[in-house]
Each structure stands twice: as structure tokens, then as C-alpha cells.
Amino acid sequence: MLNVNNLRKSFGTLVAVSDVSFSLDGGQILGLLGPNGAGKTTTVSMIAGLLTPDRGEVLIAGHRLAGDTDPAKRRIGLVPQDLALYDELSARDNLRFFGALYTLTGRALDEAIARALTLVGLADRARDAVKTFSGGMKRRLNLAAGLLHDPDILLLDEPTVGVDPQSRNAIFENLETLKAQGKALLYTTHYMEEVERLADRIVIVDHGAVVADDTLAGLQSRVATVGGGAETLESVFLTLTGRSLRD
């Protein structure tokens, strides 16, 4: 569904991503891990079409993403790290707007909004202004806005930052539902336990390059073979990326 080949992106003299490649199939969740500044968000931005790679390509079902209005962008849904919502508008008006960006109108838009709000458990708050929502509700609405147009690929950039365990669990259940529907989910986070629970495969990037691409079990076995005694994903992560601070 998604193929990322040899992506490179620099900002002036800073090379944010030097060489990132991986693939993602439908019905799969891929956890994208990396320390601060490793290049995760830049990679997600290139996949979403927000940044133009200096080199490499992003293939959506074999189609190379090209240009702002490439129809292939309809197959991608982005859930940014920020709560990218209009606080003054109601949940429904937010979704109505974001749906219209994908030319959804009329009954199709109404149905998509109802479906998305039901999935994230906000149907009864549809008419309320977002500014009255809790942090967890906003996070769930942020997710709903990303999947409103029924994308095949969902890019989730730290979608659970700052939410309580109940909302986090609800989001996990939403993601598992989407996975069961055959969606391909790229999930970036700093929370190792989230990836342990959700991800079918894990890609670890550091200094702009992929340092590991495997299943959880594969990573654990690989690190255990090299260093011995690695049991948790966090141990594996620290072994692969080092313990120095990345401020």
C-alpha cells in the first residue's frame, strides 16, 4: 500500500532525513520510533505531501505522489501531532470543513461525519464547540478528522500526547478497528508500550536513517543476540539508538 524509498530531506545544512526506506501493507500497523530529532516527523511530512523530498520517492499503491492536487493524496489521512482543529467551531463544523477539502458534500459528507464521530465516541457532542472539549476528546476528534474521507493509509504522528488512559485506550481500540478494516496505519510515538501493543512491525530511525525494521519479536531476538538480555522494546530502542540525550 505504501512504499517509502530512499527519502532524503535537508533544511539548509541540516540533514533531517538522510536515507529512509520502508513499506507498509493494508491491515498493518507500523510503529515508527526514533529519538527527538531523528527524522520521524519529517518522514511523515514527506509521505503526506507536506514536504518535497530532496531525493527518493513515496509510492501510494504503486503511484508516485506528485503535486499538491495528486488524487493519490485522497488515499492518505493525516493525524498531526498538534490538535489541528478550530476551537470556535463545533465538532460537526470542523469535520464538515475537513471533509469538504476532499470534495465530500451532501449526504456523503453527512454520513462520513456520522461514521467518524461514532467511531471516536463523540456523536453526542457533534454540535458542541471544540473549545468545550477535554484534551482526550480533542485527540479523538483529531483522529476523526484524519479518517473522515476514508483513506487507505492513516499517518498518525504521536496521536496520544497528553491524553488520559481512558482516551488513549479508546484511541487504541479505534486504531485496531481501522486495522481490521484493512487500513494501513503508520504510527509514530515515544511511548514504547503503545507500539508494543499495536504495531505489527517497527521501524526505528536515528540521525535520519533507518537503523532497524522488524517485528517486535525480531527486534528483541536481534538485540538479544548482539547484546544479550534485551526483553522490552525500550531496552531494544536504547540499545540501537544509544543513551545520550537528544535535546
Added chain:
Amino acid sequence: MALVPLVAMVRKDLQLFFSDRRAVIMSFLVPIAIASFFGSIFSGPSRNAEPARIAVAIVDQDDSAISRGIVAGAQTDRNLRLTRPGEAEARDAVRRGRTVVAVVIPKGFGEAAGNAFFSNGEKPPLGILYDPSHAMELAMVRGVMTEHVMQAVSREMFGGDQGRAMIERTLPDVQRSTMPADQKRLLLEMLGSVQKFYSRTPAAGGAPAARGITMPYTVREEAMTAGSNVAYNGYAHSFAGMGIQFLLFAMANLGVEMLLERQRGLWKRLRSAPVSRVTLLGAKFASGTLISLMTLWVSFAFAMIVFRVRIEGSVVGFVGISLGVAAMAASFGLLVAAVGNTPASARGVTSFAILIMVMLGGAWVPAFVFPAWLQQVTLIVPVRWAVDGFDAMTWRGIGLAGAVMPIAVLVGFAAAFMAIAAARFRWEEA
């Protein structure tokens, strides 16, 4: 350009605008309030039967027939509001700003002025104490007092006791003088004729026979407005100026909101959707233009209903200028979004830029009060064209031809702002 996303973005911007009570108040109520205030000040004398009188104090230390004549003339002058304090009190009043000008007629002024009127005698000084912050009023008072002094002096010298006495004093002096005979003869004939004139008119106490030297003309004033029956309405200018000022602020705020949208990650959503850059900027431009038009037309509608402002020129021209102004302001907002780094820095810089533009553009005070060179320089300010254009279409009553140039210039500014905004806009979202 995809229509559905464009319409959705415009609708969303309008929803956001009307959900922000502060923005609505700033865009509609505040300009109406300030324009009403400015309009009431600058409406012009034709709207009032009674002109604003200048506060003038006259201190008469001479108490002569001439000085009393000056005071009497000034008291009847419709341009002056006269008081009669002592000199110390007059000085204090001017210093404190309660009186604009104080005129001090010193002791011996009438005698000396009369002598200087017919001969080369030394001219007596008329003291004028003035508030330096009222230079325009000083010039006006100087002119008004010149008229009253000339009238009082000439009246006394041609018909008063002082004039008679001076002729009687002067005739023997001329007889004794060593001037050439022909000149002496002519001068004696003239003074003799004046003396005969005096002998046929009553002296002081009788009915005044001479009016003295008066202005040898009257003025027929005609305000060049839309028509002879159309009075100048200062509200037309003030509502244009304030309307433009506040819609520029509203549009600058739209630009700042775009920077805030970027900070909040909303532009990531917008850019990840299959929407072109032209649609994104075009939608912002369209919503900004709509909001600007609403701001302008609500202000003008209020002015038309409450203050009887009328489109005396071309309605089509008025609409065209409104569209030009709205487009210019909306593109200015996009420029703010394109060149601004952060919302806070953009707010500071744009507030300064807008205030300079509206000040130079004549939105606060008419551009004709500027020095000549500055009046030329302000032609590079779009607000100047906007204000002049609205003035032309409202109280000046100039037809569609008068709107063509302002519209062209405003559209040109809009195009330039858009081009710079599109070139400088940060499209990549990291």
C-alpha cells in the same frame, strides 16, 4: 480551482469571523463609533448655521475712539467669541489654552495709528498674544483684526474728532513747509476739501457719517460638492477613512490567524489534502474580500441612514471602489501571513504599517493639510486612492470616470500584494 474546498474554506473563515465577538466589534461597531465622532468634528461649516467661533480676548489699554471702534467691530464679528479681560488675565488665559489669541491695544494706539494713516508717522504696534498650537487660528485672527483696525482708523480719520483735529494741526504745518510750490498747493487743496467735508458732517455724538474703509468687495462662496443644493457631508469622508482603517486591521488579523493556524498544525491538514495552492490562497483572498466588503458596506449603510451620507456620484463607481479596497485589504492580509514570522511579531509590524498608511492616506485628516511634497508622496499609499475614490463617489458627486483611476490603482496594489504573498508564502510544513 476546486470549488467545493474553496467554498468550504470561505464559509469556515466567515464562521470563525462571526464567532469572534472581538473581531466583529472591531470591524463593525468601533469604526462606526469613531467615524461618527470624526464626522461630527469635520463636517464643515455648511452643516452648521453658527460657525465655530475663535476665542479671542481684547485688552483695550488705549480707550480712544479708534480703539473702541476696533473693539466694537470685533464684537460683531461672527468669527470671534470675544472677552474683555485685563492684560495679565489675558496672558494667563492664552497660556492655559482657554483663549486662542489675545489682542492688546496699547495706550496711544489710536493717536499714533491716526497719524500714521495720513503721514509717515511711526506705526504703533498692536500686541498679539497667541497659543502656538493654534497657528491656523492666529492667521485668521490677524486677518480679521486688520479689517477692523483699518475700518476703525479710517472712520475716525475721515469723520471723527481726531481726524478734524489732525487736519487743523496739519494745515499750518503744510503752509510753513518748504516743499515745492505745486506739491504744497495740491496738498493744501486736498486737506481743504477734507475740512469742507468735515464741516458738512456732524462731529462725534451725531449720526456716523463715515463708515471708514471697508472691504471693497463681498464674497460669494460656493462649495463645489455634487450639486448646488448638496452640502458637504464630513461623515462621508470619515466613514470612508475609518472603514478602510478598520478593515485593514481586520485583514491583518486574518493574516495573523493564518500564522496561528500554522502554529496549531491546521496548515498540515490543509496541505495534506489534494487542494492546490491557488485554491488555498484564493479562498483566503475571497473570504477576506467578503469580510472587507461587509465591513465597508455596513459602515456606509449606517452613515447613509443616520448621517444622510449619499452616493452623489456613480453607484457603479462606488461598488467598484469598494471591491478594489476590499481586494487590496484582503491581499494585504495574505501579505502579512506570507512575510510574518510569528503572530506576535506580525501584529506589531502590521499595526505600525496600517497606522502609517491610514495617516498618510488621509483617513484621519484630509491629505490637503499635508505639505505639497507629502501630498505627492502619499500617492504611493493605497489608502489615499481609496479615500479619494470614496470622496469622489460620495460628496464630490463625480461620475464613473472619477472611479476608474482609483479602482485601477487599488486592483494594482491587490495584484502586487498577492504576487509577493504567493512568492513569499511558506508552503512546506515540517
